[in-house]
Amino acid sequence: MSEQDEGYGSAVVCTEGEFVGWHHWDHDPYESRSGPFFMRREDDGSYLSAFRAEDRHMNGGGFMHGGCLLTFADFALFAIANDELKSGEHAVTMNLSGDFLGAVQSGALVEARGEVTRGGGKTIFVRGLVTGDGKPALSFTGIIRKFSKKA
Structure with missing residues (x-):
């Protein structure tokens, strides 16, 4: 169903279904049962995340x-x-906040796009927008903190 691919850290590439060629962790x-959720790099270098809404x-x-x-x-x-995030580097969500903007129906293509507003150190700030069939559903901001795994 999937195989490891370069450039996506520990993500693997999907080899079947609607999201063939996309990557997922x-x-x-929890994430696998909730989604699975997929991502791919766009031509402009940004990342697009997506999944298909189900009942x-x-x-x-x-x-x-x-x-x-x-x-x-x-x-x-x-x-x-x-x-x-470097391959193998550990990180956690320090903060995630969102504003609900609209409803998403079963069967919709759910996508998320965004940008890093500040990075380069141990703390990464991100903002983004989730859409359902192209209509705004959730705006979000988050903070990721990198850390060293202790032995």
């Missing part, structure tokens, strides 16, 4: 659950900051 059980992502009202949108935003945070 397969070492996070299992919806809340009781029939729209995408806010927790799912924020989980995806957390994935996108690291995809957007991919070039700031």
